[in-house]
Amino acid sequence: GESVGLHLPTLSVQEGDNSIINCAYSNSASDYFIWYKQESGKGPQFIIDIRSNMDKRQGQRVTVLLNKTVKHLSLQIAATQPGDSAVYFCAGEKLTFGTGTRLTIIP
C-alpha cells in the first residue's frame, strides 16, 4: 500500500530565511505527489504537485524536489514570511497524507 511520512513534526525558521520540509514514501511505484498547507482553522490548500517523470518543479517561492532513488521529496520555501506559518503535508497519489510538519516563522 501507499505510505508517506514527514521527517520532522516541527520546524522553526527565521523570517526571510529559506525553509526545507522533507517527506519520505514507501511505494517505489508511486507516480504523483502533492504538497498541502493547512493554516489553523482552515482546510488544506494545494501548494504544488509533482509527477515521477520529473525531479524538480517550481512554483511561486516554492520548489519541490523528488529523489526517486531514496524515495524522498522535499518542499523548499524561499524567503519565508509570517503567512507561511502552517502545517505542511505531503500526500501520495492515493491521497494518503503524511503526518505533517508544523512550520513556525520567527519574526
Add this chain to the structure above:
Amino acid sequence: DTEVTQTPKHLVMGMTNKKSLKCEQHMGHRAMYWYKQKAKKPPELMFVYSYEKLSINESVPSRFSPECPNSSLLNLHLHALQPEDSALYLCASSQDDYRSISSYNEQFFGPGTRLTVL
C-alpha cells in the same frame, strides 16, 4: 466562484441522532471528496465521487452514508455515530478525478465541519 462551502460549521449531536453535512461547489468540478481529520492528525480520505458516482469508499463504517445529488452538491449523512467519530470533516473538489494524469486534479478544500458526538 473558486470556493468550496460546507455547512454547518459546527455540529453537536447525540449518538442516536441523524444529521447531514453539506458541501457545495460551483466550479464545475467533476470529482468530490470527503475526508475526516482528527486533532493534530492528517486528513484521512473517506469517499471519492467522480461524475456523481461513488468511486472510492475507504472502508468507512456504514453509519456514514455519502450522497451526491448533483455535480455541485455532496452530502454526508450521519446516523448512530460514536464519540470517537468526533472530528473535522472536510470536503474537497477537483476538476478531474485525482487519478487522471491531467493537470486539472488540484483539490480545493472547504473549511470543514467540526463535529462533536456526545
